[in-house]
Amino acid sequence: MLEIKKVEYHSLIYQGKVWTFKDLDSFSNRIAQTFVSAGYKPGDDVALFMDNRPEFVGIWLGAAKAGLTTAFLNTNLKSSTLLHSISAVKTRALIYDSALESVVQDLLDSPQFDRSIDIYSYGDKQTHDGNKKEIKALKPLLDHTTDEPVNHRGNFSDRLFYIYTSGTTGLPKAAIITNARFFVFGYGIHKIMEMQPNDILYTPLPLYHFAGTVLGTSQCILYGTSIVLRNKFSAKHFWDDCRENGCTVAQYIGEVARYLLAVPPSEKDRDHKVRCVYGNGFRPSLWSEFKNRFGIERIVEFYGATEGNSSTVNLDNREGSCGFITVLLPQWILKKLYPVMLIRVDQETGEPLRNEKGLCERCKPGEVGQLVGLIKHKDPIKQFDGYADNEATKKKIIRNVFTEGDTYYASGDLLTMDELGYFYFKDRTGDTYRWKGENVSTGEVEAVIGAITNHADTVVYGVIVPGNEGRAGMAAIKDTTGSLDLKDLLNKMKKELPQYAIPVFIRLTSDIEITSTFKMPKVNLKKEGYDINLIKDSVFVLDSKSEEYKKLDENIYKKIISGEFKF
Structure with a gap:
């Protein structure tokens, strides 16, 4: 349904390379033609597994032109969670960046993977996985495809793409984003931010998130705003990117603000053209410091869920507020x-x-x-x-x-x-907490730990740590024999979970309360947290430098409480 005017000014800027709107239109038309030629029909679902780059936008836009709905897969996911996300929709094809080859190969080795799904690598060579499943190289297919528009006409209520959210319970769920939702939120941001034709937006947030695509790239597709993309967020290069590309508006999530303030002050802190930033999760305690240090005129903080119908927005710079x-x-x-x-x-x-x-x-x-x-x-x-x-x-x-x-x-x-x-x-x-800017499903982490340790009784919850936004993960594991190998547990969790979902604290206990309905209440565990003055059990904390769990003693505990311990 979405259409792009063929104009010559910039649409997307990535690693110094420029895509004009004509480039984006041509690329997306080739994507649409490729899938139509392969027999795909309006209403079919495809999955996209790719980090930030202009092709991410071009692929889902091209799929939409052919009437297909694209599921945006979180590139931090691995193994069973990634497999679940793919199977959560009726996926006909998996399109992935060749840079993620090893993760996809592990996925294809799983006996649970649906072998009927077509596999497309955004690379140059056609290959096969270990089970002789053909992996089609997408680039050569595009080179031999016309860029004529596909004659598909959708409507406002059609599904445009899926964005995954953990919600409040369970594994990731595929939230439906319609054409209407994309347009309404894009329009709202455009008006709230008072975007101008010469504005350049900086988007270092992942495009598989609602913020990156719906609140970010909508400005490019609907209103012609030039957007600067970055593959992975970098606090060190944030302001350099804005400076070099002349960015006037930037996006954030709560953790972004904290990371930027953690970088040592520089005389270049105000040497940029960014007048306004927008996003959600900005800690009230950082509000004034951020504005004063970086010379930002306006912070637009909002509240909203990917799939929700209830949003609020702070229009007038009210410190710490997420809406009115x-x-x-x-x-x-x-x-x-x-x-x-x-x-x-x-x-x-x-x-x-x-x-x-x-x-x-x-x-x-x-x-x-x-x-x-x-x-x-x-x-x-x-x-x-x-x-x-x-x-x-x-x-x-x-x-x-x-x-x-x-x-x-x-x-x-x-x-x-x-x-x-x-x-x-x-x-x-x-059963969800937020850490490192991501929602973590406790049920997902409990399932992974349970599978690794064979401990049926495992409780995961979030605990507050001074100086950090959100809650750090803590897992209470029943270990009556004292034989649990935390090094082995950590190595295996790294293979199954994204980094932000790996528990920061581990509590080994001989008993976990179970109710008559076979539930494990978290109230008391949350209250006790990692306070060694209240807990008789052994508690361990993940040391990010040595990448190992260290026993929590009085010295480390004091550093955590004072904010000296770095997570």
Whole structure:
């Protein structure tokens, strides 16, 4: 459905090389023609496994021109989690960057991999894996394909691509992003940021994330904004990239701000043209320091989930706020205009607290509650498109919230609102925590550790560490014999989990509480954390320099509490 005007100015800039809009249009047309010629039909799903580069945009855009829906695979994933992500949608083809060859070869060796899936390597040579599965080289195919447009006409509600989110429980889920959602959020960012025709946007965030593609590259595709891409985020080169490319606007996530401030101050800190940054997860304590050190006029912090229908945005530089909804209008008017609000919930389970009528209650100013949004079908802002998995979609819907029969999207996030209507992010409910800018599913980590150690009783949760945004992972493992080899555990986790999901703390315990319903409560474990003054069990912390778990003693504990220990 998406179309690009054939103009000659820059669309994407990557490693000093420029793609014009004509380049992007031609490349994406060749992608579309290649898959149409191979027999793919509108509605088919394909998976893309590639780090940031212009071809990432060109491939999903070309697939969309042919009516295909592309699933964006997290390039940090490996083994079983990657296999799950591919199978979460009805994948007909896997397209991967040849730089990820080793990961894909391991995947193809798995007996669980669907051998009917077509494999395309974005490289020059056609190869075979160990089981003689043909791997088609995509570049030669494109060279022998016309760049004429494909005659496909979609509509506003068609699926454009899938972006994976851990949500609040379980393995990654494929969230549906429609043409409408891409357009609405792209339009919103364009207006909120007051983007100008001569603006150049810097996007070092992964394109497989909502922020990188929907909030970033939408500005290029919909409005002609030039975008500078970086393959991997680098705090050292962030401002150099902005300086060298004349960037005027940049994207961030919470960890980006902290990493940038961790770089030693330089006389070049303000030597750039960036006037504004936007994103989510900016720690309030860093707000003033960041603006003052780097000379940034405006920070636009927002709250929103990949699949959600409830978003808020801080338009006026209110320090630490992630959004604003006026309290001056009556609730019945707000319900019609923008029905997003906080409801009282059990902060541990996320379950709504209901009154004697069985209905939910709004939070008062200062109370912590879950953000929810009224679901209205055929409304691009208020509808909830959900996931490829219908059961996962149902779990994110709350019914009979304020009136019998109404339905609301449950964000799974805890926020608070002040008396003026400013929102502030507090925490996540359920079994997910955020670390290194990524959501970590405790169920996924528990499953991997359980498979490695044969310990059925393993509990994973997030704990706060001073000086770090989000929560560090901690795993309590039942080890009655004292024979668990932590070095072996770490090596095997590295093969199964992305780096950010590997627990920072390991607690070895002789017993873990199990309820009558065979659940392992995390409340007490979270309260105790890694406090060696409260815990009799042995606790170990991951030393990033030596890449090993070291026993937590009084000296290391004091360094963690003081913020001296580097994670």
